[in-house]
Amino acid sequence: MQFSLAALALFVASAMSQAINISSPPSGQTVLAGEKLNVEVTRQNSLSPSEEVAIVIGVSSCTDENSCPSPSQVIQHVLYNGPYAAPHQNITVTLPSSLNGGHAVLSVTHFSLVGVSCVPSAGRRHLLISYD
Numbered sequence: 037m038q039f040s041l042a043a044l045a046l047f048v049a050s051a052m053s054q055a056i057n058i059s060s061p062p063s064g065q066t067v068l069a070g071e072k073l074n075v076e077v078t079r080q081n082s083l084s085p086s087e088e089v090a091i092v093i094g095v096s097s098c099t100d101e102n103s104c105p106s107p108s109q110v111i112q113h114v115l116y117n118g119p120y121a122a123p124h125q126n127i128t129v130t131l132p133s134s135l136n137g138g139h140a141v142l143s144v145t146h147f148s149l150v151g152v153s154c155v156p157s158a159g160r161r162h163l164l165i166s167y168d
């Protein structure tokens with residue numbers, strides 16, 4: 037995990053992060069194991085300049101909506117780890133072919149360098165999906 041050492045510093049800076057949204061899928065979407073899912077990631081406009089580093093899209097499964105692991109603690113399945121074309125990109129990921137439990141938390145973590153002094157920054161969004 038190349039990012040793990042940097043993660044602490046990134047969290048400190050997260051208050052300054054450029055917020056992203058998961059525009060698709062909608063929260064609560066029912067998906068099929070193994071299917072391809074389009075994840076639409078939108079970055080909000082900001083006055084401060086920023087340089088993109090990467091985003092990570094992941095899912096973690098759970099038996100009910102209240103027991104899903106926190107995406108800030110663990111990502112069971114990393115589905116995408118790569119560049120992000122701001123301010124708007126569709127990324128197609130393939131869902132794991134099996135997950136324990138009927139629910140999962142889908143998360144997008146966004147890494148960027150913010151401002152003229154390039155403050156390392158991380159922001160995160162997540163939503164719950166259901167497995168059919």
Ligand SMILES: *[C@@H]1O[C@H](CO)[C@@H](O)[C@H](O)[C@H]1NC(C)=O
Nearest residue numbers: 056057058059078079080081
């Ligand atoms: C992101 O989501 C927030 C809250 O739902 C909304 O207010 C905001 O307009 C959204 N921004 C973008 C760029 O989609």
Ligand SMILES: *[C@@H]1O[C@H](CO)[C@@H](O)[C@H](O)[C@H]1NC(C)=O
Nearest residue numbers: 060074075076124125126127
């Ligand atoms: C992403 O997909 C949505 C829905 O299919 C589409 O409306 C949008 O134009 C696409 N955006 C990009 C940047 O490809």
